[in-house]
Amino acid sequence: MKIISVAGARPNFMKIAPLMDAFGAHPDIEPMLVHTGQHYDEKMSDLFFRQLGIPEPDINLEVGSASHAVQTANIMTAFEPICLEEKPDAVLVVGDVNSTIGCGLVASKLGIKLIHVEAGLRSNDMAMPEEINRVLTDRISDFLFVTEPSGVDNLKREGVADEKVFFVGNVMIDTLLKNLEKAKASTIMTDLGLSPREFCTMTMHRPSNVDNPETLGDLLGAIETIQADMPIIFPIHPRTRKNIDAFGMTARVEAMTNLRLVEPLGYLDFLQLNANARCVLTDSGGLQEETTVLGTPCITMRENTERPVTTDIGTNQLVGVDPAAILAAWDKVKAGDYDNRAVPEKWDGHAATRIAEILVQRLA
Numbered sequence: 228m229k230i231i232s233v234a235g236a237r238p239n240f241m242k243i244a245p246l247m248d249a250f251g252a253h254p255d256i257e258p259m260l261v262h263t264g265q266h267y268d269e270k271m272s273d274l275f276f277r278q279l280g281i282p283e284p285d286i287n288l289e290v291g292s293a294s295h296a297v298q299t300a301n302i303m304t305a306f307e308p309i310c311l312e313e314k315p316d317a318v319l320v321v322g323d324v325n326s327t328i329g330c331g332l333v334a335s336k337l338g339i340k341l342i343h344v345e346a347g348l349r350s351n352d353m354a355m356p357e358e359i360n361r362v363l364t365d366r367i368s369d370f371l372f373v374t375e376p377s378g379v380d381n382l383k384r385e386g387v388a389d390e391k392v393f394f395v396g397n398v399m400i401d402t403l404l405k406n407l408e409k410a411k412a413s414t415i416m417t418d419l420g421l422s423p424r425e426f427c428t429m430t431m432h433r434p435s436n437v438d439n440p441e442t443l444g445d446l447l448g449a450i451e452t453i454q455a456d457m458p459i460i461f462p463i464h465p466r467t468r469k470n471i472d473a474f475g476m477t478a479r480v481e482a483m484t485n486l487r488l489v490e491p492l493g494y495l496d497f498l499q500l501n502a503n504a505r506c507v508l509t510d511s512g513g514l515q516e517e518t519t520v521l522g523t524p525c526i527t528m529r530e531n532t533e534r535p536v537t538t539d540i541g542t543n544q545l546v547g548v549d550p551a552a553i554l555a556a557w558d559k560v561k562a563g564d565y566d567n568r569a570v571p572e573k574w575d576g577h578a579a580t581r582i583a584e585i586l587v588q589r590l591a
């Protein structure tokens with residue numbers, strides 16, 4: 228049984244790694260890996276392949292950056308001939324990026340079974356490109372593998388047949404648990420001169436947060452206060468760096484002496500930092516889940532989350548972009564209110580194995 232798995236952007240790589248392992252180990256699966264090239268910088272892509280032991284992609288579509296329409300169209304145009312040539316039994320896509328919907332559409336229109344890993348998550352905010360990608364990918368998928376109970380409920384509400392939906396846990400957490408020990412060998416803490424629980428980490432790159440000068444300015448206001456309390460390590464995304472410069476905010480950022488901008492970090496270094504941070508400030512999706520498993524408090528600077536289990540039982544606080552709300556959440560972190568809460572069901576390191584077993588049974 229030939230399965231083409233697709234990865235394109237940074238958050239896909241930690242999800243694809245355990246799936247390639249599980250597929251490679253299964254006698255009945257012939258795995259193939261396609262990298263769309265949506266992310267292409269060494270630090271956004273190659274580094275993750277090396278650190279996570281992901282096999283060299285069989286094919287790289289090298290689509291690169293462009294507007295949403297052009298990027299998605301380029302992914303589709305490049306992926307179609309591969310499906311025609313390779314005739315896979317199924318195509319597997321992960322997450323919610325443009326590579327996910329682009330390759331998903333190609334497969335479903337060619338009548339190839341489509342597998343979506345991390346199905347059913349909903350922010351209910353169609354202004355997010357990722358929400359559009361999630362909803363549409365789920366609609367055309369034949370196998371929907373879900374990470375948390377809300378995903379099952381969402382798919383049921385949208386009328387997806389029960390037999391297509393499988394609650395299997397979280398492949399991204401498979402990768403985290405597998406690499407936790409290895410990450411302890413990282414020298415990043417000493418390199419940056421940090422002591423456990425005496426610093427925060429931050430990521431920020433959502434268009435809704437960094438493409439609008441007013442919102443970005445508000446967020447920087449809250450960050451000014453927090454960094455005065457405790458150093459913040461900020462591996463900055465290319466999009467955010469570009470906008471800070473374009474909006475004339477570079478001097479303001481440089482004036483925050485405890486906000487330490489670093490290049491995008493590799494998986495192991497960043498895991499080691501997040502495991503030791505007092506708090507993680509983010510607008511990412513995946514980090515809300517990783518911090519919940521690490522027991523590290525997380526402040527999510529967004530109006531909504533598609534991962535509600537992290538706020539219901541995990542260490543995550545969803546606070547929006549209002550500086551007062553962010554600072555109130557920071558006070559709760561300092562008071563210890565969000566340390567070590569519960570880990571969601573089936574986030575146990577075995578999601579990819581469950582997925583491989585189900586696929587072999589159902590596709591045979």
Ligand code: UD1
Nearest residue numbers: 236237238265266267268271292293324325356357465466
């Ligand atoms: C994409 C995903 C987002 C994910 C994020 C993680 C979509 C719709 N969004 O957003 O869900 O959280 O990846 O990073 O797919 N760039 C580089 N080098 C690279 C890649 C990008 O410099 O290797 C710069 C380019 O200027 C590019 C910009 O980043 O225009 C945005 O890249 P793009 O892939 O369009 O979206 P992300 O913002 O990275």
